[in-house]
Amino acid sequence: MLQSRPARPDGSLSVSRPAPLSDDDCVALLQWMLRHDTTALQAREEGFVAELAKYLAERGIASRIIQGDEGRANLVASLESGRPGPHLVFCGHCDTVPLGDRVWQKSPFGAEIEGGRIHGRGSSDMKGGLAALIASFLDFSASNDWSGRLSLAVTYGEETGSEGAKLMAGDRSLDPFDAMIIAEPTSNRVVRSHKGALWLAFTAMGRTGHGSMPQMGLNALEMVIRFREGLLKLDALTASDPLLGRPTICLTRLHGGTQVNVIPDRAVAEFDMRTLPGQSHEDVLAEVRAIAREIEADYAGGKIVVEALNSLPALATPVESPLIHAALETRRELGMPASEAGGASYFTDGSVLQAPGTDILILGPGDPGEAHQTDESLDLSDFLAARLIYTGIARRFLCSPE
Numbered sequence: 144m145l146q147s148r149p150a151r152p153d154g155s156l157s158v159s160r161p162a163p164l165s166d167d168d169c170v171a172l173l174q175w176m177l178r179h180d181t182t183a184l185q186a187r188e189e190g191f192v193a194e195l196a197k198y199l200a201e202r203g204i205a206s207r208i209i210q211g212d213e214g215r216a217n218l219v220a221s222l223e224s225g226r227p228g229p230h231l232v233f234c235g236h237c238d239t240v241p242l243g244d245r246v247w248q249k250s251p252f253g254a255e256i257e258g259g260r261i262h263g264r265g266s267s268d269m270k271g272g273l274a275a276l277i278a279s280f281l282d283f284s285a286s287n288d289w290s291g292r293l294s295l296a297v298t299y300g301e302e303t304g305s306e307g308a309k310l311m312a313g314d315r316s317l318d319p320f321d322a323m324i325i326a327e328p329t330s331n332r333v334v335r336s337h338k339g340a341l342w343l344a345f346t347a348m349g350r351t352g353h354g355s356m357p358q359m360g361l362n363a364l365e366m367v368i369r370f371r372e373g374l375l376k377l378d379a380l381t382a383s384d385p386l387l388g389r390p391t392i393c394l395t396r397l398h399g400g401t402q403v404n405v406i407p408d409r410a411v412a413e414f415d416m417r418t419l420p421g422q423s424h425e426d427v428l429a430e431v432r433a434i435a436r437e438i439e440a441d442y443a444g445g446k447i448v449v450e451a452l453n454s455l456p457a458l459a460t461p462v463e464s465p466l467i468h469a470a471l472e473t474r475r476e477l478g479m480p481a482s483e484a485g486g487a488s489y490f491t492d493g494s495v496l497q498a499p500g501t502d503i504l505i506l507g508p509g510d511p512g513e514a515h516q517t518d519e520s521l522d523l524s525d526f527l528a529a530r531l532i533y534t535g536i537a538r539r540f541l542c543s544p545e
């Protein structure tokens with residue numbers, strides 16, 4: 144079984160040898176990451192990326208910390224080969240979802256290893272993938288037989304709507320790049336497309352009244368129910384994609400009403416819609432707003448406000464992309480079971496960071512079903528395999544054939 148390297152007494156990463164990392168070093172890096180709480184809404188990513196910058200600096204790699212909102216920051220580091228070639232980016236988010244209410248069997252920040260698995264919040268989504276990317280990045284820092292540029296991009300706030308990636312896209316820290324690997328958990332399978340997310344808030348304003356005289360009021364909750372019925376019949380929901388199936392929409396939050404005998408004059412409903420590549424969120428919103436206008440017409444004197452809380456487009460990288468080809472070939476070379484490139488229903492930072500002409504691959508260790516769960520854990524052999532896969536893909540991508 145893998146032995147972990149002890150952390151320094153101050154809790155910082157222990158550094159004892161130059162790149163490339165041994166398997167034990169990789170595990171120690173992951174353990175440090177898991178012990179550093181970066182749960183969403185705690186806004187502690189700034190300290191995490193500052194420690195990571197030190198870790199890279201001790202290995203001769205300069206990085207840039209890009210400050211976001213208070214306590215939050217992205218990190219970008221680049222390796223230049225000195226030879227012309229493509230720009231490949233390794234990308235991972237360093238925040239995790241909160242712990243939830245259920246009691247954990249193992250400490251969520253203990254990074255305990257048992258039976259070949261490492262336990263902790265973020266082990267599979269996605270500190271495992273991020274640590275494997277960093278190990279592979281360090282493999283390249285130690286060699287000079289490649290061309291082009293390799294960057295490492297660590298984002299904050301992915302779990303709360305890709306806030307760090309939005310900052311990164313806005314300040315063009317990575318521009319221009321040709322291809323990106325995002326280490327979200329896919330059980331190390333090749334994923335070349337994913338759905339987009341359109342989060343909607345619907346606020347209905349009616350008129351209050353006595354519960355015994357509903358005809359005197361305008362019931363905002365009933366307006367919400369009508370709205371939901373309309374949403375389920377959206378034309379946009381009839382689209383389909385060979386890898387991703389159909390779009391989905393679900394009611395995820397609902398507030399309304401004051402007491403049982405009062406007609407509610409205000410209700411707010413939130414919906415999570417997942418869209419397909421090629422679907423314009425502007426077009427979907429136009430359809431949604433038309434439903435709201437119809438309801439307003441039926442509830443004379445009522446008012447409806449539709450708001451897009453977040454709009455993250457879907458992602459699709461063509462199957463013939465050199466990046467996808469490199470990923471499938473690398474898996475084959477490493478003797479992994481043959482599989483086609485697939486799709487994922489969740490979104491990634493790729494929604495925000497994609498640009499015309501860029502290819503994005505989603506591939507990372509960890510079962511996507513483990514993500515966000517109580518007692519999240521990661522198989523260490525999958526974790527170590529991911530590092531080999533990343534290095535294999537990047538070699539194919541960055542090493543010229545001559």
Ligand SMILES: [Zn+2]
Nearest residue numbers: 268269301327
């Ligand atoms: Zn994730």
